[in-house]
Amino acid sequence: xxxxxxxxxTLSASPGERVTLSCRASQSFSNNLAWYQQKPGQAPRLLIYxxxxxxxxxxxxxxxxxxxxxxxxTISSLQSEDFALYYxxxxxxxxxxxxxxxxxxx
Amino acid sequence: EMRLVASGGSLVQPGGSLxxxxxxxxxxxxxxxxxxxxxxxxxxxEWVSGISGSGGSTYYGDSVRGRFSxxxxxxxxTLYLEMDNLRAEDTAVYYCAKTNVKVIPTxxxxxxxxxxxxxxx
Numbered sequence: 001x002x003x004x005x006x007x008x009x010t011l012s013a014s015p016g017e018r019v020t021l022s023c024r025a026s027q028s029f030s031n032n033l034a035w036y037q038q039k040p041g042q043a044p045r046l047l048i049y050x051x052x053x054x055x056x057x058x059x060x061x062x063x064x065x066x067x068x069x070x071x072x073x074t075i076s077s078l079q080s081e082d083f084a085l086y087y088x089x090x091x092x093x094x095x096x097x098x099x100x101x102x103x104x105x106x
Numbered sequence: 107e108m109r110l111v112a113s114g115g116s117l118v119q120p121g122g123s124l125x126x127x128x129x130x131x132x133x134x135x136x137x138x139x140x141x142x143x144x145x146x147x148x149x150x151x152e153w154v155s156g157i158s159g160s161g162g163s164t165y166y167g168d169s170v171r172g173r174f175s176x177x178x179x180x181x182x183x184t185l186y187l188e189m190d191n192l193r194a195e196d197t198a199v200y201y202c203a204k205t206n207v208k209v210i211p212t213x214x215x216x217x218x219x220x221x222x223x224x225x226x227x
Contacts (some may be wrong), residue, residue, distance in 0.1 A: 001168075032211075032212075033215070034213040036151075036214075036216050042219075043201055043217035043218060043219055043220055044143075044151065044201070044217050045217070046213060046214060046216070048215075049206075049213040049215070050213075055215065059177075069124075086151065087151055089151075089213070089214075091210075091211040091212050091213055092211075094153070094165065094167075094211050095141070095143075095153035095156070095210075095211050096153065097150055097151040097152065097153070098150070099150045100150045100151075
């Protein structure tokens, strides 16, 4: 099983800040990685797939990068609606999710 | 507009059974593989099961293999999850989700709202 480890568990930031979330895989793979956003009481929403491709309707302030075992999600300028939980998921070898990073208001 | 409406969740005793349904609309259901993902209260996401667009191939996570069974009725645009021998650790919100192709694994591009399963005596 591919274990996905996200860091930090919680990230405190202010609106307008640039933030970077990390996701590390226990095994190397190319780009079969997705990022999802989840708000309280809602289903997850796809943000990024293929490690760096934004899903339909996702604002340009969200960007993804990485390959191998290290992946990142960057939000260039935090908006109020971006405070949420973020999960990475590998789909190279079945599916496994990271444990999530909570982005909270500082 | 795409919709995935999950239903069937309820309170069930340990060892009991339950069937979840997920009705799809707004897209060609048979063209896409589907998945079930669950989230225990206050916890992260866990993949449960997946099924190809035709229904001919099914896949399960280690924690549910042998107890859960996934199926689909493409004529009714409906995905199912039969859950047997339920345990307390199966308590979770169960989401159905759509992939972008007929085969898996791949990313999940649209999720339904989820249905709550509680396993308790």
